[in-house]
Amino acid sequence: MKAFSLVFTSLAMAVSGMAFGVDIDAKYIQRIGPVTQVSATALSKSAQADALRTNLVAKLSQVQRGDKVKLFNQTFSWQAATAKAEGEGWLAYQLPVATKRFTQGTLTVNGLENPQVYLNGQLVKSADKVELALANGDHQLILLADGAQKDVSFSLDWQGKSDADELDFAAQKTQRVSAEQLFDSKVINNLTLSPNGKYLLQSTIEYQAAQGDKPIQVTELRKLPDNSVMYRWQESRPSSAVWSDDSKQLAFVANKQIQLLNVADLSVDVIATELDNVSGLQWFGDSLLFSWEKPFKADDKATSKRFQALEDRWSYWRNNSQLYQVDVASGLIRQLTDNSITSSLLDSNANKGTLLLTRSPVDYKQPAHGITQLIELKLSDLSETLIGEYRSFSGALYADDGMYITAGPRFMGGLGMQDTSIEVNDYDGQLYWRDTKGNVSALSKNFDPAIGSMTKLGNDDLLLTVTEGDRSPLYLFDKSQKRFSKVDTGVDMVDGFSVATKLSTPLLVVAGTSATVPQKAYSMSLNSSRKQVLFDSQQQSYANTRLGKIEDFDFTNQHGHNIDGRVYLPTDYDANKKYPALVYYYGGTSPVGRHFTGRWPFNLWAAQGYVVYVLQPNGATGYGQAFSGRHVNAWGKYSADDIIAGTKAFLNAYPSVDGKRVGNMGASYGGFMTMYLATQTDIFAASMSHAGISNLSSYWGHGWWGYGYSGVASRGSFPWNNQALYVEQSPLYQADKITTPLLLIHGNADTNVPVGESHYMYTALKLLGKEVELVEFNDQDHHINTRQARFDWWNTTMAWFDMKLKNEPQWWNSLYPETAKQ
Template sequence: MKAFTLVLTSLAIALSGMAHGADIDAKYIQRLGPVNQSSATPLSKSAHADALRANLVASLVAKSGQTQAKTVQIFNQQLTWQAASAKIEGEGWLAYKLPLSTQRFTQGTLTVKGLENPQVYLNGQLLKSADKVELELANADYQLLVLADGQTQDAPFSLDWQGKSEVDTLDFSAQKSQRVSAQQLFDSKVISGLTLSPNGKYLLQSTIEYQASKGDSAIQVTELRKLSDNSVMYRWQDNRPSSAVWSNDSKQLAFVANKQIQLLNVADLTINVAATDVDNVSGLQWYADSLLFSWQKPFRADEKAISKRFRALEDRWSYWRDNSQIYQLDVASGFIRQLTDNSTSTDLVDSNLDKNTVLLTRSPVDYSEPAHSLTQLIELSLNDLTETVIGEYRSFNGAIYADDGMYITAGPRFMDGTGIQDPSIEVNDYDGQLYWRDANGNVSALSKDFDPAIGSMTKLENDDLILTVTEGDRAPLYLFDKSNRRFTKIDSGVDMVDSFSVAIEQSSPTIVFAGTSATVPQKAYKMTLNSSRKQMLFDSQQLNYANTRLGEIEDFDFTNQHGHNIDGRVYLPADFDASKKYPALVYYYGGTSPVGRHFTGRWPFNLWAAEGYVVYVLQPNGATGYGQAFSGRHVNAWGKYSADDIIEGTKAFLKAHSYVDPKRVGNMGASYGGFMTLYLATKTDIFAASMSHAGISNLSSYWGHGWWGYGYSGVASRGSFPWNNPELYVEHSPLYHADKITTPLLLIHGNADTNVPVGESHYMYTALKLLGKEVELVEFNGQDHHINTRQARFDWWNTTMAWFDLKLKDEPEWWNSLYPETKEQQ
């Protein structure tokens, strides 16, 4: 075993046990103190010692991380980080900091000598208050900090690193930046919502961040800001506003908080309660001087009931028996009247003050045609509360009033296929299209020749629209010019627009938006629609990633055997060296959506690259955003086209990238992507290891049991059922071909998953175990389809990467640390 001992004297520092056994210059080891601040007791003896030290370390780490600051001001004393070898003068508490870097999972023991009551911190988090600390370090860069009351008299200060084995070495070379970490990607502050006043003067901005000390509890803040100088006018942290909406004159902000509808007066920042005891209220909309809103009445099950008779397929949804109806609040009097009363929940869509009408939707149970759901679009007259059904649709997303008609978003099959580009091709109803319905009820397609898939729409005062779209693997904003029926991309400068808001009543509307790019953290800007000039409002990169280095990204597209262009991108390791051979990870979804160019999220491509992998992300046939023919290949295919594209794409990727080791390539995906991983395992052996998260192994069981199974299959398997197309449901189910699988397979599933029930992984695990194949199953307790809580997310990421380190790097230590073998298992 290799040992590393660091002895600090006034002359030199001797180090050993590094990756290459070389000495480290003393300037990379720094000391603060002794700090001669008079105090009643030493740091560790205070009645609030833990809090005192935690706050001190948090401040030191923050200041060090922001600018690599050399000086620290404590009360009236100016302190300087200096070489640890510098002569110690005086008495007081001490802090030592030391950079650590690993290139693989590393474990061992750190021993501290010569300090009174030492505490060891790693990246600002307390590991232990002791002179011996066990370290388990993932492949990353770290800052080690040791805090102590002072020196001991009997021994000089020293640090001893004892690696568990010969591979457990540390590199102490100082670096100007650090590789991105999991904690940064999850914890960093980001904007979660933007609501701009109609006149463009005021912005309601919400942010979210996490701290290790608060665990899974997010820190959420909402601020009212003056847009001209971005100054804060009002701030909420407790009882934050939801469903916030500006009055048309921008003088009042209505919102829901503390089971009340409240009104903030912008002029004097006073808050008045307009309605109280209104729990479960949402979707506020101003209607002249009144407010429209949805009010839900939750279903109360009989606590003594021992059985439940299902009323419909939708009854598998825990919330389906809740009932929401539409109400109107007269702000002046506080009187609330109920506008709708129906056994089926009613959703508020839009309102028209000139016509004194409201648009509503309902979804009665109706399975007669795919996608086995029905949406009624209804116009309600507020004069006499009579309802007129405008239409009943199998494909419908949203509607909004305009001066002489209304805009509607729906799939290509809307109104008997009005939006289909080519009648000879299959279409995917998840491929959003834009329609116009005139005052006489005539419907025309506006986006038939527009390939991006349309999401939401916001109407401007002149009836033009701001649209969110999926365009390839990007999510930009588009302006739709009604008079010219023209779509124009808004120059946002980001790949993915996370949220936006627009001042709809300005002649040259101001727009604010927040977004990210593949290797650029979130930024927020304001701009006018007639100019590409932007002013920054928020910069996560400066706040949270100032000293972080990322690998580069490059596009990699290829033309498949059918002549289709398959879009892709490649993430390179942060310290990429083209002369080396790297392991690679291939990621895809394969379902009806592309894998977007988000900076972070549930799938941290930048983190995988920081851990030494080349990452190839591709968009196989079936994804929206590439045109109707491309997305239509998702329907009644279940892997048919996607698998071919992934296999062919991986081969093309390997041929084009000589620095990737073709024998060390892994693949993974989740949900439909998890299905694709299982399906691919029955079709190819080009991957050395695979991971399927929440993957579907049996199409029939998912169709019949998953929360969205029958509905999703109504689009993905349109017109096909187990009784009329058994070839699709059997031949495309990986379970029925488990005997063909030779690739080592990791199955990950939340055992509270309602979308893809955990049984889908159990079916495959059972089959492969009985077949004697190499398979692992890891369940995450209490986690649903998405693993969202902080520590569970880190454990999930660690499990995934430990598996690939085991199989692609021949480094079993991380996996064995997470999931050690027991005597019973041996």
């Protein structure tokens, strides 16, 4: 077992117990203090001692070497711990620590009064001996103490739990990215620009360890172009905010009220009150339109529930939302729609005095087993005109001489299909035009990116969000030229945007990320690539962070299809070394986007020593209708071949990857793919399926979106007319073929893919004597979203692969110690 000590006196540093011979440069060990202005008693014995110390450590963690920090009119900076400590007072020590694997051991502190040990800003323990467990990464140890012991020299002793538990104190100027950074760092989550481009409503969200799962959310009214703050909300933040056409007023919902902010004097007027569950504000001349939902209230004494429809599996389905109008001057409200089915507002035309709305009655006659009614409401007499009923519909917007519609390729009898002889994917969004006579034409039939949302500009052009390969850019649609052109936003993935429509040349604000670039926000003119930076997470949260490189890696499959992919290389990658690898995919109807962070932290995995290969197999939208159509009635047939062939091509192209240490994982449909792949190949050494589908029939019949999603993915196929699909493509029915160690992870409150889907496979593999683990996350739904649960989920996943691909079971056994006893 290896041990080492760091011993400091006022003049020199001595190193003892360094069995592995690491020379520790004293310049990396720093001290602040003694500090006399704040007494040690205040830090250790007051009623708020824990909070005082936590705040102090948070402040000290941000002070870089050479920077100054003021503490009650005394100026301090980190200095070498070997320097003589003059006077008496509390002390702080800072020690950078790096690990190359999960590392455990005991830190012993000598020579300090009442030492408190903090790891990455969090208190581990107040004691002379502290047990530490550190994930693979770069860490910061801070020690606080009431003072130095008079007769004992300051020393730190590290005793690893095993010979492999080594720490590296050779501090670098930059650190590898951490899970806390990726989850906690401040990001913009909403942008609302005034029509004249002078004002921006911006909302941000961030997390702090001390706040746990409670986010810190702030909304600010900013003035452009200097980006100065005019008004700020932290409590009772505005929602459904919308600007008046003249940009003089901002309407929003807060405290069960519709409120109006007057920009000139920043006064706030209450327009209407006692309005619970109100959303979707839209200006309509001098009035406001909004949706008002009445939640369904079940009989508290009822012991049963009679289902009225398949939609009753959705918890919100019996809620009813209708449309209302409030007169801003008087506050008088009138109801515009009254229907047993929810009425959803799409758009309004104040000049015509009409609204566009939708309703979705129960209708299972054709896939995807739902129907949408598009309705025009005339406000003068509240009469309604049914424009049409559609099974492949997303949205509609008014234009001067007609309307735009987004829908799938099958809209209006397949009007948007590029080739009627091939299968198409109804999730592959298309753009249509409907003129005033009701004639409909396809606008995007030869445009391969899948269209998402649309925003109309003042000249009736559109700004579109699209899925283009593994990127999500903005496109401008020129109505007169019927031409699509990409907007140079400077990011791969647009998180949010807003546009000032009342300018001759529209002004755009956009926030987004790229694969290895944290979130940035810009303002820019639509006809120029010049940008003004409004927000830069790189500078705020990642200035001293280093990331591995990313490389594009495509290959051509056996059918001649180009399969898009990318490879994340480990931080400090050395092509002469051998690395384990992780392969990630979705395999369903969407590509895996180039987000910087999110639920799947590719940059974190690379920082922990893995080469990460992400690929987009057949079936994904954004690559053309033929490509996305291969998702339908396939359930793994094409995508599994692409993943297997892609992994082999990847291994051939990257000799630094150890082909015997490759893992794979996916979630939801990707979790299904992981289980299905385990029945088709032994190329992977370990697998993880999160919230995966093991039995297509049970998901179809019980999953939250099961019958509807299957109406697209299994169009026209049911357990009674296509047993081969539902049985042969279900991993459960081929469980006996699985030889790969499999980790199943599931939230036990998952409604989309019920937790039973993992239990079926777990039961099968246990009875078959196969290697399988099942970890449930309590009270978590389909996505693991809360802060601590997210960290536990990430740790469980990586501990599994460390155990199987690196022969390092310590992390897994630390999380699940009963495993080591079996």
